[in-house]
Amino acid sequence: MLKRLLGHTLMCREASRLLSRGEDAQLSWLQRWRLRAHLRVCAMCARFETQMRFLRTAMGRYRT
Amino acid sequence: MDAARFAAEIEQHRRYLLRVAQLQLRDNDLAQDVVQDTLVAALSGSRGFDGRSSLKTWLTGILKHKVVDAIRRRAKAPVSLSVLDDEASLDDFDALFKANGAWDSPPADWGDPEAALGQREFFDVMEICLEKLPAQTGRVFVMREVLGLGTDEICKELAITANNLWVILYRARMALRICLDENWFGAGAARPKPG
Numbered sequence: 001m002l003k004r005l006l007g008h009t010l011m012c013r014e015a016s017r018l019l020s021r022g023e024d025a026q027l028s029w030l031q032r033w034r035l036r037a038h039l040r041v042c043a044m045c046a047r048f049e050t051q052m053r054f055l056r057t058a059m060g061r062y063r064t
Numbered sequence: 065m066d067a068a069r070f071a072a073e074i075e076q077h078r079r080y081l082l083r084v085a086q087l088q089l090r091d092n093d094l095a096q097d098v099v100q101d102t103l104v105a106a107l108s109g110s111r112g113f114d115g116r117s118s119l120k121t122w123l124t125g126i127l128k129h130k131v132v133d134a135i136r137r138r139a140k141a142p143v144s145l146s147v148l149d150d151e152a153s154l155d156d157f158d159a160l161f162k163a164n165g166a167w168d169s170p171p172a173d174w175g176d177p178e179a180a181l182g183q184r185e186f187f188d189v190m191e192i193c194l195e196k197l198p199a200q201t202g203r204v205f206v207m208r209e210v211l212g213l214g215t216d217e218i219c220k221e222l223a224i225t226a227n228n229l230w231v232i233l234y235r236a237r238m239a240l241r242i243c244l245d246e247n248w249f250g251a252g253a254a255r256p257k258p259g
Contacts, residue, residue, distance in 0.1 A: 013158075017230075020238075054174070054178065058190060061187075064117075
């Protein structure tokens with residue numbers, strides 16, 4: 001039941017899109033839940049998340 | 065601060081302002097004009113600089129308005145939306161993933177990437193990576209991440225949908241990440257060693 005409610009497991013492609021989108025918009029509760037669940041088990045996407053955050057930080061530093 | 069010294073300090077940021085204006089407008093003459101307008105506005109409005117932000121950040125804020133003005137003036141000859149459509153597709157990066165959506169070319173470990181921020185050469189590499197982005201993709205990314213425009217504002221000025229915008233920003237970040245990996249963070253990158 002819970003599984004049906006939360007939908008299919010998030011894959012890396014979709015996780016990477018959500019991680020980028022999260023830099024620009026508030027993700028829904030469900031999107032965040034699925035993303036967190038994925039990041040707990042996927043070291044590659046956790047790296048991708050670090051890289052996305054770093055890009056934001058680096059661009060911020062560039063203009064100051 | 066006296067006017068001459070303020071003018072000299074502002075002048076030091078001309079190159080940076082020009083790079084950002086060129087990256088956004090992709091038109092050298094127009095970028096020169098916009099930067100000139102920005103510097104003139106900064107000089108005449110120097111009392112508006114309260115020192116709470118850095119001078120560079122303050123100038124970036126003025127540049128933002130001048131760039132948006134330039135985009136609006138150019139709106140009669142708008143950016144090619146068909147080009148934007150081409151660049152608003154996610155297909156290119158599908159090769160990074162397997163058919164089932166798992167990484168095929170997974171992101172590399174960048175260690176402690178923030179250490180790069182202390183190195184001037186890193187920002188040279190980043191500027192080159194920004195230049196290498198497809199034109200419309202780069203323009204949108206610079207509006208968002210350097211000029212600091214909100215997503216609603218960008219959509220309005222460029223007459224694109226929020227979904228277009230997310231796709232374009234995703235493409236920009238993906239491409240920048242790969243470029244920085246190849247030219248700075250990756251094992252094969254010829255970056256200068258710190259210290």
